[in-house]
Amino acid sequence: MTRERLFLLLAALALIAGGWWLSNNTEWVEEDVPRPATGEARDNPVYAFEQILRKLGMHAEHHEQLDRMPPEGARLVLLSSDWSLVPERAAQMRAWVERGGHLVLLQGADWDDTGLADWVPVEAVDVTERAQRERAAADAAAKAKSEAKGANGKSAEKAEDAENAEDAESADDEDDEEDRDVAFSEPPVFGGIESLDLCSQFTWSRRLRVKPGHRADWTLTQASGRQGVRVAQGRGSVTVLNAGATIFQGRLPFGCDLPLLLTATVQADRGATAWIYLNEKREPLTPWLWRTGWIAIVLGLLTLAAALWRAAVRFGPRLAAPPRLRRSISEQVRGMGAYLHRHGRDALLGAQQRALEEAATRIVRGYGRLPLADRVHAIATATGVARDDLYTAMSSRFCTRAELPARLQLLETARRLLLRRR
Structure with missing residues (x-):
């Protein structure tokens, strides 16, 4: 007898004992369980x-x-x-x-x-x-019938029951x-x-x-x-x-x-x-409306969205901000500094002179055919600036750092006065 066979024998005995106990302590009955309706x-x-x-x-x-x-x-x-x-x-x-x-x-x-x-x-x-x-x-x-039975007594009831047994059964059937x-x-x-x-x-x-x-x-x-x-x-x-x-x-x-x-x-x-x-059962209102009039619903929603968008609060102005006609001081300073850094003082002076020449050409008649002295005289007469200073500023091609601000201011003042006169 090996150990494996011993374990198999013990397991078989346990299964037999469990089956015997289950058969003696349980009762098997049939019960009808109604199934719920389907379909x-x-x-x-x-x-x-x-x-x-x-x-x-x-x-x-x-x-x-x-x-x-x-x-x-x-x-x-x-x-x-x-x-x-x-x-x-x-x-x-x-x-x-x-x-x-x-x-x-x-x-x-x-x-x-x-x-x-x-x-x-x-x-x-x-x-x-x-x-x-x-x-x-x-x-x-x-x-009344029960009271009548009580008056007859017990002996009468026994005799009546013995004689009319079949009548009682038929009466029960009739009831x-x-x-x-x-x-x-x-x-x-x-x-x-x-x-x-x-x-x-x-x-x-x-x-x-x-x-x-x-x-x-x-x-x-x-x-x-x-x-x-x-x-x-x-x-x-x-x-x-x-x-x-x-x-x-x-x-x-x-x-x-x-x-x-x-x-x-x-x-x-x-x-x-x-x-x-059975009863009056209709399709729900929302699916019925969508099925029969989805075009009207879509158009109505688009119209509502457009109306809400038009009436909504905006985060900016209704029109774009107009461009500013004048540059700010900071922009002017930065631009002038960059120009001086790239081209130098003489180029800035020449640019200011050309700006004055362009303004005078548009305003003073025959300005382009006049010699330099007559040009200075015409501009000085029109603007009221000092003729000698204006001549120096318009004729010079070079200047020092100290002379540059005064000459630029004079030339720009004359240009603005010409434009204002126009």
Whole structure:
């Protein structure tokens, strides 16, 4: 026995012991876990009812808009009153019914608060007080029966129980039958079904009745009144159920005889079309505006941007700053210093003399043909400067550093006086 084989044997024994303990301390049972709805069954609240109609050979579809009416001869089930938000929709429904359409209304969908109440020959009446009176009478009868049993004594009760055992069982069956919500159809649906067990699907505080002057083609009666009525309207019909919209919106398989009631309500027929209106669902406003008028939106945004840009605060003047006609003193000093550094005093003096000559040529008539003495005389006469000093400044080609400022000032003064005179 090697060490490796010993370890393998111990591991096998541990696994066997663990399996034995797990089998003795656990219990394996099967449990049904409902799976959530997926696909269309998750998003469509009337998916189960549509499947029933399709199994019967009908074309069933649900709608969230009523921009157009169903084809003639179709069935239209209204599960909401949102359609009344669009004007003239009630008149369109009436014309569609009179051409052969079959309209199904639910009392819980508040259709009697819309334009349909003006022409649908069915109305709901409140029976709350009558129901309370019936319940009080039933309670009083039950109390009287219990008091009568107490007066007979225990021996009489035993004898009665022994003799009428079968009667008690039949009575229990009758009580069960009364507890169930049985409705009676007139005429029978689908050829021979007269009674339907509907499991408390209707509103007990109201009952339906036909308005005077009209006759019901089909009624569903339960307890003390009618829970369903169908009345002919033109070539079509209007069916009203005293129930809420949830009667068509069961996600689980329907119980009791509810599928029979719903198929009878829509007058199920192979090849017919059934429209189920859920609510009025429209495209959001912003995507709809962009899809239908994006050109106008783009132009409006561009116009708004231009207006904001025009009215915005600027960080500078509205117009460019005009050029300055006179150089600053600092610029003049820097320029003169650079010129002297490059060309010397004589070049600066010559430049100032040429500036005076150009100004005099433009202002003094025949200046270019005059000799130097006459030129000096003409400029001195025009400006009032000293003629001898002006002659010296205009005729010299060289000067010392001390003489340069005075001669430049004299020449520039004469030039400016000539320009001012002009």
